[in-house]
């Protein structure tokens with residue numbers, strides 16, 4: 001009797017272990033791990049923003065990946081209920097970006113969503129790999145090829161430029 005009860009538990013435990021094993025094979029758990037990894041990456045870049053611009057205000061909206069976004073867009077800051085905003089990121093584009101472009105993208109969207117900055121479509125000549133080329137004057141440019149190297153090779157310039165814009169906004173507050 002006692003032996004059978006013990007045995008039953010072993011059998012039950014084996015069945016459960018097998019079931020979990022099978023579920024793990026068929027469930028998209030590796031994908032969700034990748035998504036979790038990228039979600040943590042978003043938090044990392046958000047914190048970069050606070051540190052870089054010495055931002056005392058934190059973003060109260062959500063930054064998240066969404067499939068419900070136009071294919072040609074990298075990200076969008078959109079108004080939610082009340083005064084809240086959210087930032088949707090296009091994962092299909094995000095996964096091909098380098099660390100510079102990812103930073104630029106999150107800084108741009110937080111520029112909109114946290115400091116209510118508008119697009120600035122002015123252009124400027126900047127050095128990219130020892131050659132001058134036309135670049136955005138600001139991270140807050142409306143449409144641009146984010147992987148063109150402008151930000152990567154002139155990060156300090158763009159950080160300073162955005163800091164100036166943010167300081168002006170802070171003065172308004």
Ligand SMILES: [Zn+2]
Pocket residue numbers: 108112119140141142
């Ligand atoms: Zn924008």
